[in-house]
Amino acid sequence: WQHISYNPLGRRVMWTRCLWRELLYFKLLDAGEYMCVARNPGGDDTKLYKLDVVAKPPIINGLYVNKTIMKVTAVRHSKKQIDCRAEGTPPPQIMWIMPDNIFLTAPYYGSRIVVHKNGTLEIRNIRPSDTAEFICVARNDGGESMLVVQLEVLEMLRRPIFKNPFNEKITAKPGKTTTLNCSVDGNPPPDISWMLPNGTWFSSGIKTSQFLTGSNGTLTIYNPDGGKAGKYRCAARNKVGYIEKLIILEVGQKPNILTHPTGPVKGISGESLSLHCLSDGSPKPNTAWTLPGGYVLDRPQINWKYILLENGNYVCKAHNNAGDSSITVPVVIVAYPPRITNRPPQTIHTMPANI
The missing domain is CATH 2.60.40.10 (Immunoglobulins)
Structure with missing residues (x-):
């Protein structure tokens, strides 16, 4: 056998009568014309074959x-x-x-x-x-x-988790810009949206004359008043999960003192004296009295006796997150000279003692 269009096939061709069984693992280079030569002393004969190697x-x-x-x-x-x-x-x-x-x-x-x-x-x-x-x-x-x-x-996928998972109640000062925080972790980073008390939903990056939603999960409320008080709902969502939390906003009311004395309050030395300071507000105010000497009473007190040194101005101050109010009550302590109210009889009889 002779590969006419290429080099001899070498060891891959067995010189046998059945070339097709012995020519293994065809390659594209094996394609071409093959001539079979039969030769003996009487002469020779040839036959030509064409081999096409198909490769995909x-x-x-x-x-x-x-x-x-x-x-x-x-x-x-x-x-x-x-x-x-x-x-x-x-x-x-x-x-x-x-x-x-x-x-x-x-x-x-x-x-x-x-x-x-x-x-x-x-x-x-x-x-x-x-x-x-x-x-x-x-x-x-x-x-x-x-x-x-x-x-x-x-990174590992994580469902949204609030940094502060608990519902909150926040008191804002009237007219002072307030920010509600809804910071959240998760992977991929969650999308955060807010629902206002009237049911309106805001996604991140929304800005109006009254509200601003930040990309970090904050809701800024401009010029808060009683109309903006109520329940705000924060929602966080990614491909792994969804969570919500509630933030109740109260817009505070500055304390208002309801009792106003019309003039100095008089007291009698040695007798009890009550000074009143009723107030309201939101949240409920804390009340404290400042005595003339500067001492502060910030819890309920009862003082039964006053001396002349306690004359002066008593200041009541009511305070909450929205502000404070105060009134001044002038106190005058009056002292009277001693007076004997139970005199002994004019004649006293006694018995001699036994010695």
């Missing part, structure tokens, strides 16, 4: 393109498998090119990286440094195909 270039994951680029994601510390199933004639050889330019031919078994026999790349215990390009090359005599995988490593 590799196809990766069923895609009939030479190069495919795909983006994939993986969660940190997880395991990721990337398929590179190649078909073709003859069967293609599969190789992965790693980010550090290391070539791994299937099959390959490492402690963290595995290339399975079918071409699937497996990465265990995904790290942030695995964010890179991984290239799968499938090659046979018909050509080659390439799969470029752009891997992005994500």
Whole structure:
């Protein structure tokens, strides 16, 4: 046998009567004309054969393109498998090119990286440094195909969690800008929205003349008054979960002292004296008295006796988050000279003592 259009076939051809059984693992270079020569002392004879080698270039994951680029994601510390199933004639050889330019031919078994026999790349215990390009090359005599995988490593998915998970009650000063805080953690970062007392929903980044919703989960209320008091609901959502919390806003009312003396209050030395200081407001005010000497009484007191030194101005102050109010009560303590009210009889009889 003689390969007319190419070099001799070498060891892959057995010089037997049945070439077709012995010519194994055809390659494209094997294509051409083959001449069979039969020779003996009486002469020779020849016969010419034409061999066509059919090869199909590799196809990766069923895609009939030479190069495919795909983006994939993986969660940190997880395991990721990337398929590179190649078909073709003859069967293609599969190789992965790693980010550090290391070539791994299937099959390959490492402690963290595995290339399975079918071409699937497996990465265990995904790290942030695995964010890179991984290239799968499938090659046979018909050509080659390439799969470029752009891997992005994500943090562990977490459902939304409020930094302060409890419902709150907040008191705002009338007319003073107030901010409600609804800070939340989660991955991916949750979308935060607010529901106003009237049922209106605001997403992040909304600004009106009365409200501003920040990207960090805050709701700013401009010039709060009684009309803006009520229940505000904060909601946080991502692909993993949804949570809500309630914030009750009260717009405070500055304390108002209801009792106003018309003039100095007189007391008698040695007798009890009551000074009244009734007040209202929102939230309920705390009341404290400041005595003429500067001493402050900030809890209920009963003082039964006054001396002349306690004359002076007594100041009542009512305070809450919205402000404070005060009144001054002048006190005059009157002292009278001693007066005997139970006199003995004019004549006193006594008995002599026995000695």
